[in-house]
Amino acid sequence: MSFFGKLKQRLMKSSSRLEDGLESIVEDGGEVEEVVEATPEAQPEPQSAPADEPEEQGAEEVSEAAPEPEVSEPEAAEQPAAEPAAAPEPEPEQQASKPGFFGRLMGRSETKQVTRRVLDDDMLEQLEELLIASDMGVETATRVTANIAEGRFGKKLSTDEIKSLLAQEVARIMEPVAKPLPIYAKTPQVVLVVGVNGSGKTTTIGKLASQFRAAGKSVVIAAGDTFRAAAVEQLQVWGERAGVPVLTAPEGSDPASLAFDAMTKAEAEGADLLLIDTAGRLQNRADLMEELAKIVRVIRKKDETAPHNTLLVLDATTGQNALNQVSTFGELADVSGLVMTKLDGTAKGGVLVALADRFGLPIHAIGVGEQIDDLQAFDPEEFAKALTGLDA
Numbered sequence: 001m002s003f004f005g006k007l008k009q010r011l012m013k014s015s016s017r018l019e020d021g022l023e024s025i026v027e028d029g030g031e032v033e034e035v036v037e038a039t040p041e042a043q044p045e046p047q048s049a050p051a052d053e054p055e056e057q058g059a060e061e062v063s064e065a066a067p068e069p070e071v072s073e074p075e076a077a078e079q080p081a082a083e084p085a086a087a088p089e090p091e092p093e094q095q096a097s098k099p100g101f102f103g104r105l106m107g108r109s110e111t112k113q114v115t116r117r118v119l120d121d122d123m124l125e126q127l128e129e130l131l132i133a134s135d136m137g138v139e140t141a142t143r144v145t146a147n148i149a150e151g152r153f154g155k156k157l158s159t160d161e162i163k164s165l166l167a168q169e170v171a172r173i174m175e176p177v178a179k180p181l182p183i184y185a186k187t188p189q190v191v192l193v194v195g196v197n198g199s200g201k202t203t204t205i206g207k208l209a210s211q212f213r214a215a216g217k218s219v220v221i222a223a224g225d226t227f228r229a230a231a232v233e234q235l236q237v238w239g240e241r242a243g244v245p246v247l248t249a250p251e252g253s254d255p256a257s258l259a260f261d262a263m264t265k266a267e268a269e270g271a272d273l274l275l276i277d278t279a280g281r282l283q284n285r286a287d288l289m290e291e292l293a294k295i296v297r298v299i300r301k302k303d304e305t306a307p308h309n310t311l312l313v314l315d316a317t318t319g320q321n322a323l324n325q326v327s328t329f330g331e332l333a334d335v336s337g338l339v340m341t342k343l344d345g346t347a348k349g350g351v352l353v354a355l356a357d358r359f360g361l362p363i364h365a366i367g368v369g370e371q372i373d374d375l376q377a378f379d380p381e382e383f384a385k386a387l388t389g390l391d392a
């Protein structure tokens with residue numbers, strides 16, 4: 001199956017909510033039109049298009065979230081990361097409805113029924129409501145709807161045409177934030193991983209460690225969530241699986257001191273990456289802030305440029321709450337990028353669009369399952385197509 005197919009399958013709940021919603025919006029007040037279409041034999045056959053060849057390639061390119069080619073300076077973090085998306089979308093209005101030349105000549109054409117609805121205020125309102133229900137947030141939904149309406153008000157649109165327009169809008173918003181975790185020449189590169197409990201920090205660290213390890217990088221993990229024995233055990237399992245050392249400390253002990261030891265070990269071993277897990281919940285926000293600040297202070301004794309990345313892990317199933325988490329953790333730590341987990345099995349995938357639109361923070365990867373390969377680089381076009389249910 002193509003990568004797109006897989007992602008669409010994983011994002012099934014989000015995409016079917018949008019797909020079903022768009023269909024009923026168009027059907028509600030739309031009119032069935034007869035569209036003349038050329039029969040397949042009347043159109044030139046695309047001779048050399050083995051269905052899965054290019055798709056398999058796509059799967060290769062995006063199946064891993066890590067690593068990216070090295071860049072020499074931390075400032076280079078701003079370099080564009082994700083591959084620019086492939087072919088531009090066809091203008092929806094021009095989508096095939098005319099018979100081909102031979103079709104017309106030979107009279108070989110058939111009619112198909114397509115429902116189209118005039119884009120009016122009512123329809124725009126319904127569209128906006130649907131986007132809000134998909135967790136895009138009011139502001140983003142309003143902007144996206146307005147952009148879709150621009151120059152098309154009063155025109156008739158089919159479900160496929162709206163899906164395509166929506167996918168273009170989503171991809172346009174997501175494009176600037178699709179940036180894989182930058183890899184620096186300076187080692188060890190320290191990646192501090194923050195987020196609320198249960199957001200998927202531990203799993204994401206495990207997946208990242210495995211993927212970097214598989215790419216030939218040496219990795220050290222610090223199990224800094226010393227409040228939760230289960231998190232430490234989970235990391236140990238990932239570490240064993242990936243052949244990555246996991247530094248642990250007794251339950252309830254100071255994570256900053258563990259982070260310092262981990263820095264020492266990572267330096268001594270010439271490790272490329274040090275991934276530091278942190279606790280997501282303390283007594284109160286001030287405690288959490290102090291704990292994160294202490295970890296940062298301590299590792300800066302070893303390397304004043306560390307941490308080189310502060311990753312905020314967000315759980316997509318929390319929907320709009322993810323926006324609050326970005327604001328909160330933005331104040332607690334200097335968040336440099338996001339990982340959105342659990343996009344599989346949620347109808348709230350639209351929250352990623354709201355996040356990109358509101359904060360513009362890089363989205364380094366998305367989690368679409370519990371296996372190693374289920375942490376994937378974020379591809380805006382694929383995501384937009386999968387989210388809107390647009391066929392590949």
Ligand SMILES: Nc1nc2c(ncn2[C@@H]2O[C@H](COP(=O)(O)OP(=O)(O)OP(=O)(O)O)[C@@H](O)[C@H]2O)c(=O)[nH]1
Nearest residue numbers: 197198199200201202203231341342367368369370
């Ligand atoms: N379906 C799915 N489950 C995920 C994904 N990422 C993580 N999980 C699951 O979410 C649960 C919580 O993940 P953890 O990695 O333990 O989350 P955490 O943020 O470390 O939580 P604490 O250890 O409590 O701080 C686990 O059952 C994971 O297997 C994902 O992308 N998809």
